[in-house]
Amino acid sequence: MNVVNHVLKATSYKVTSPFGMRTLTIGGKTTTSMHYGIDLGPRVEVISPARGKIIEVRTTVKESQTAEIIAKAITSLYRGNYVFIKHGNVVTRYVHLAFGSIPTRIKVGAIVEKGEVIGTVGNTGYSTGPHLHFEVLEGSKQVDPAIYLTGQKNFVDYYDIIPINREGMPTLKVNVQQLNYRKTPNGDRIGTLPQNIVLPYFGKSPLIGGYEWAEVLFENQIVYCAIHPEWNSINIPFKVQEVEKSINTTLSNGQIEVTVKTL
Numbered sequence: 001m002n003v004v005n006h007v008l009k010a011t012s013y014k015v016t017s018p019f020g021m022r023t024l025t026i027g028g029k030t031t032t033s034m035h036y037g038i039d040l041g042p043r044v045e046v047i048s049p050a051r052g053k054i055i056e057v058r059t060t061v062k063e064s065q066t067a068e069i070i071a072k073a074i075t076s077l078y079r080g081n082y083v084f085i086k087h088g089n090v091v092t093r094y095v096h097l098a099f100g101s102i103p104t105r106i107k108v109g110a111i112v113e114k115g116e117v118i119g120t121v122g123n124t125g126y127s128t129g130p131h132l133h134f135e136v137l138e139g140s141k142q143v144d145p146a147i148y149l150t151g152q153k154n155f156v157d158y159y160d161i162i163p164i165n166r167e168g169m170p171t172l173k174v175n176v177q178q179l180n181y182r183k184t185p186n187g188d189r190i191g192t193l194p195q196n197i198v199l200p201y202f203g204k205s206p207l208i209g210g211y212e213w214a215e216v217l218f219e220n221q222i223v224y225c226a227i228h229p230e231w232n233s234i235n236i237p238f239k240v241q242e243v244e245k246s247i248n249t250t251l252s253n254g255q256i257e258v259t260v261k262t263l
Contacts, residue, residue: 051087
């Protein structure tokens with residue numbers, strides 16, 4: 001196998017059992033079942049193929065327990081020691097890792113970088129010898145990891161999606177039942193804002209057509225509505241010191257001035 005996306009610190013890989021149906025004799029019992037991963041050697045360090053977030057880890061299973069796990073069919077320990085990683089497009093699973101080989105920083109929620117060591121190939125759990133059982137999940141579907149190892153598909157780096165926290169931003173609240181808004185202060189009306197809606201507020205225009213016009217975010221677009229004390233109210237929190245938008249003005253609520261800069 002010509003590996004381009006590495007999960008082992010090795011220049012060549014040995015595949016001992018591919019993805020798919022297989023017949024396996026272990027503990028004197030022969031079974032035919034689906035093998036949802038690919039078994040790999042040699043017995044070297046295991047690495048993450050891309051930036052990812054640890055979502056599950058077990059570190060407590062010893063290789064001396066292997067015979068008992070097989071003989072007593074202790075299914076809860078079949079995976080032995082393992083690490084599961086969420087990437088930007090898939091989840092990868094690394095199973096049967098050696099006892100004591102998983103670094104202490106590899107904990108749920110930790111971020112690992114491409115090439116970072118997450119353990120060593122071992123023989124823990126339901127295992128007949130040292131190997132890495134490697135799985136790839138696309139959503140809930142387990143797919144052949146070989147297509148990722150060979151580069152037919154590639155891993156995408158994981159990054160947290162950080163929601164925008166609009167607390168502390170200047171806001172405009174609509175106080176009337178319907179308030180017209182426009183794409184530009186002197187443009188045609190394109191709709192009305194609902195009463196009591198609170199919108200992110202970025203500043204105001206000079207006097208145009210007898211009104212100052214507030215620049216706000218509504219339905220993911222920048223729009224303008226006329227400013228009037230009976231129609232709307234503007235709140236500029238004390239902790240907001242500066243916002244950067246495309247119009248020049250200075251706002252004040254009696255406590256602090258907010259300078260809106262031209263980009």
